[in-house]
Amino acid sequence: QSSVTVYGRLNLTAERQKTDAGSVTNLTNNSSRIGFKGTEDLGGGLKAFFLIEHGFSPDTGAAASTFWGRESNVGLEGAFGKVRLGNMGPTNAYFTTADYISMHNHDTGTSSDAFYAYPGNAKNMIAYTSPSLSGLVIDAQFGLKEASATKNTVVLTGNYDAGPLHLGGTYLTGPGEAKEFGLRGLYELGAITVGAYYIHNEADVASVTVKRDIYRVSGMYALGASEFHVNVGAAGKAKALGIAADGSSATQYTLGYNYNLSKRTKLYGYYTKVNDGNLGAYGGDFSSIAAGIRHNF
Amino acid sequence: QSSVTVYGRLNLTAERQKTDAGSVTNLTNNSSRIGFKGTEDLGGGLKAFFLIEHGFSPDTGAAASTFWGRESNVGLEGAFGKVRLGNMGPTNAYFTTADYISMHNHDTGTSSDAFYAYPGNAKNMIAYTSPSLSGLVIDAQFGLKEASATKNTVVLTGNYDAGPLHLGGTYLTGPGEAKEFGLRGLYELGAITVGAYYIHNEADVASVTVKRDIYRVSGMYALGASEFHVNVGAAGKAKALGIAADGSSATQYTLGYNYNLSKRTKLYGYYTKVNDGNLGAYGGDFSSIAAGIRHNF
Amino acid sequence: QSSVTVYGRLNLTAERQKTDAGSVTNLTNNSSRIGFKGTEDLGGGLKAFFLIEHGFSPDTGAAASTFWGRESNVGLEGAFGKVRLGNMGPTNAYFTTADYISMHNHDTGTSSDAFYAYPGNAKNMIAYTSPSLSGLVIDAQFGLKEASATKNTVVLTGNYDAGPLHLGGTYLTGPGEAKEFGLRGLYELGAITVGAYYIHNEADVASVTVKRDIYRVSGMYALGASEFHVNVGAAGKAKALGIAADGSSATQYTLGYNYNLSKRTKLYGYYTKVNDGNLGAYGGDFSSIAAGIRHNF
Incomplete structure (x- = not known):
């Protein structure tokens, strides 16, 4: 009767984290979630579908502040592509770049991309995804400003x-002067996978446009059930009014190892380190050594 | 093993809304929800059942302020009828009148009944529903005041x-002097369905009883997968201390069109307009032109 | 495709409750909940599993303040036992004593153990459960203090x-000087089941260690679908700085009757009474006469 699929992921690490303020041992959530989705065949190649996804922290049991903030949308799919209405969670610009490259742990937790900046709004969206045109898929998302933006x-x-x-490739223009x-x-x-992205970001800070370039490369070597990962990112200097701010650049590198117990379940560990500039644009230096488990369902 | 059914509805419209303050384009939630329910056969014609239902806004991902506020109850059903304990969501007086008549979009969103007033409390309820007595079903709900009401x-x-x-027919008496x-x-x-209701409502405002009569008529014409709807409501003048307040009456009309892609999924549009009185009892004039999708699962 | 089990319990009582301040008739929640759990067979006797459990109040529809506060964890199970990471809800010290003994209604609601005190922290936990060693199962839980404890x-x-x-048997040492x-x-x-526990508890109150002994005995007599329950508990005097405080002891007794309509569903009633000491350590005298329904799913 019911055609609803319940799916999700629990992903926890025990970590030794170090900041400028000292060290602490934490149990850390890596974007755990549970979702509900379904599809209805309407005939003639047409389908209706919905998806709602909830983020939570299994270490404490806390729900995300926006309950279905990860995604909540409904739409139609056919030969013309896919149209969706609702909250998309992150924009497709994120999935196309930062999420795509950070393979070692779904770009979650303390080893996620520390420099990716999202200037837009994925709520109140009308989105279109094209069918594959000889391998090319175009995605257009339109987020209504409504009364607040x-x-x-x-x-x-x-x-x-x-x-x-x-x-x-991505292009984004959002509230204020935000652009990416x-x-x-x-x-x-x-057995080897290598990836990289380049992002140019412009954000509006107190009516001044702050520009920044971000770079990241990553590589994976798979050997049986093992995966060896390396991920290196850099944030260039922030530029405002034509001036590049000394001490505003930063680098991050991560070394990771995954052992896949199955397609759904892995044990893993990593070391990640953010070397922040003197200005502390990314909250100061940070490092973490982590071991954990990820279980998809 | 588990006998739980997951069900729900995502219902979103893109709307151009106009108030006295101006116009705005919104993605609007129309009472989207997800619920869990189940039934256990106890033998001898007896059944136990439960139902919990959660409302949320897929446009933003926000959960309703009371998470299971739409409904959360448990009970027994048999030849004697049905007994339920818990939170009923709206009372059965609402389902019998306002919800029953506003057929074009489940009495949800901006084209929902702007004048229906609910003076009671559907939480902390003990409810009884009779079996069908030659077509007649009696429903009695008793909401405990507990310490707060x-x-x-x-x-x-x-x-x-x-x-x-x-x-x-409905009768309701609630906290304070509330009556309906x-x-x-x-x-x-x-192919034609026509409906109407009349409601007399009394509410307690700063120790003064305010009385009001509300009227609504609706009609639907079904043609293949199409439905054409009209819905007109009127709120009479508010009367207090024997005096009817000029400028307190209001009218609402809605023209709607539904295209049923299936029993579960429709595309639809409507135009709704509230002409409020000078006193602005219903928040001032409002109109909206809307197009959207509703998907049940 | 999906291997998720949805499970839970709705448990409501209509109660006449009496405190020092007066009497009130309430619809009362008895730890209702809904959960999602799943297991994945990894081969070689190894399994991955997860469980997340949410508490709510069906009388009002309100969610617990920590949404997945009842439990949210993920782990691996094999011949070596079971390892879990996450939020365990109550510690296993609770399940081994208070929860185990209070059989008449799962130690929930107003007839739950009024004296059991939990001094620890079940969040951010790493837990190990041994396999059965000739009937003996050892459980070790380690809750990280992180930055806050x-x-x-x-x-x-x-x-x-x-x-x-x-x-x-249980041993617990937690934040501050807490011990149990x-x-x-x-x-x-x-047809008869009898149980009892003894607990010694030490808690830190404004830098002073307060010690207390708690006792509880319970008995059940089963006759067909009926269960007759008695449950009596006592909190000894609170002792601080070597002095036992007069008026700080208390007693509680409960008489209960369950009628099992099935393994999953029961109708039941009970009378519970807390005789608090003059110091009101447990919020003053309290009694309740209750009738209700519990439905597992």
């Missing part, structure tokens, strides 16, 4: 897949 | 079904 | 089952 959000992305090669564009490439070479 | 809530309703004819009674009729004439 | 929590329990005999140890026995003698 000053400007609508527009997100355009293209994702191109040709065998081992995966390319993506990005390019991403990923290549699968047998 | 001044008076228990009593809701009595009768619903009578005889082929194309559907009649309902209503009558509703609905008739199915082939 | 002053001390890690350590919980050690042993549960021994030998036919009709069930023994348990307990012993529990339960014996099944045909």
Whole structure:
């Protein structure tokens, strides 16, 4: 009778974290979630579908502040592509770049991309995804400003897949003067996968436009049930009024190891380190050594 | 092993809304929800059952302020009827009148009944529903005042079904001097359905009893997968201390069109307009033109 | 595809409650809940599993303040036992003593153990459960203090089952000077079950260690679908700085009757009374006469 699928992920790490203020041992949530989704066949190649997804912290049992903030939308799919209404969670610009590249742990937790900045609004969205056009999928998202924001959000992305090669490009313009564009490439070479992105970001800080370039490269080597990961990112200097701020750049690197007990369950560990600039744009230096379990359901 | 059914509805419209303050384009939630329910056969015609239902806004992902506020109850059903304990969500007086008549979109969102007033309390309830007595079903709900309210809530309703004819009557007395009674009729004439209700409402405002009569008529014409709807309501003048307040009456009309892609999924649009009186008892004039999708699961 | 089990319990009573301040008729929640759990077979005797459990009040529809506060964890199980990470809800010291003995209504609601005190922290836990060693199961729980607590929590329990005999012992040391140890026995003698526990508790109140002993005995007589219950508890005098405080002791007794409509569903009633000491350590005298329904799903 009911065609609802319950799915999700619990992902916890025990971590030794170090900041400028000292060290602490934490149990840390890595974007755990539970969701409900379903599809209805309407005939003639047309489908209706919905998806709602809730984020929570299994270490404490706390729900995310916006309960269905990860995603909540409904739409139609057919030969024309896919139309969705609702809250998309992160924009497709994020999925096309930061999320795509950070393979070692779904870009979650303390080893997630410390520099990716999201200037837009994925709530109150009308979104269109094209069918695959010889490997190219175009995605257009339109976020209504409604009464609270000053400007609508527009997100355009293209994702191109040709065998081992995966390319993506993004353009985003959001509330205020926020703007972002990005390019991403990923290549699968047998047991080795390498990827990289470049993002240019502009945000409005107290009526001044602050510009920044972000770079990240990542690599994975798979050997049986094991995966060896490396992930390195850099945030260039923040530029405002034509001046680049000394001490505002930062770097991050992560070394990770995953042992896949199955497709759904892995044990893993990593070491991540953020070297922040003197200005502390990213909250100061941070490092963590972590071991944990991820279980999909 | 588990006999739980997951069910729900996502219902979103893109709307151009106009108030006295100006116009705005919104993605609007129309009482989206997800629920869990189950039944256990106890033998001898006896069943136990439960139902919990959660409301949320897929446009933003926000949960309703009372998480299981739409409904959360448990009970027994047998030849004697049905007994339930818990939170009933709206009282059966609402389901018998306002909800029953506003057919075009489940009495949800901006085209919902702007004048229906609920003076009672559906939490902490003990409720009894009779079996069908030659088409008549009696429902009695008793809401405990507990420590916070001044008076228990009593809701009595009768619903009578005889082929194309559907009649309902309600009586409600709640906290303070709140009182309500209503009558509703609905008739199915082939492709045409027409319905109407009359409600008399009394509420306690700063120790003064304010009385008001509310009227609503609605009609639907079904043609294949299409439904054409009209819905017109009027709130009479508010009367206090024997005096009817000029400028306190209001009218609302809605024109709607539904295209049923299936029993579960429709695309639809409507125009609704509230003409409020000078006193602004209903928040001032309001209109909205809307297009959306409703998907049940 | 999905291997998730939805389970839970709705448990409501209509109660006449009496405190020093007067009497009130309430619909009362008895730890109602809904949970999601699943298991994945990893081969070689190894399993991954998760469980998240949410508490709510069906009388009002309100969610617990920590949404998944009842339990949220993930782990692995094998010949070595079970390892879990996350929020355990109550510690295993509670399940081994107070929860184990109060059989008449799952130690929930107004007839739950009024004196059991939990000094620890079950969040941010790493837990190990041994396999059964000739009937003995050892459980060790380690709760990280993280940045907010002053001390890690350590919980050690042993549960021994030998036919009709069930023994348990607990040791807990938590934040501040909190400490607890307990012993529990339960014996099944045909239709009769009798149980008892003794707990010694130490808590830190404004830098002074307050010690207290708690005792509880319970008995059940089963006759067909009926169960007759008695449950008596006593809190000894609170002792601080070597002095036992007069008027700080209290007693509680409960008489209960359950009628099992099935394994999942019961109708029941009870009378419970707390005789608090003059110091009102447990909020003053309290009694309740209750009738209700519990439905597991």
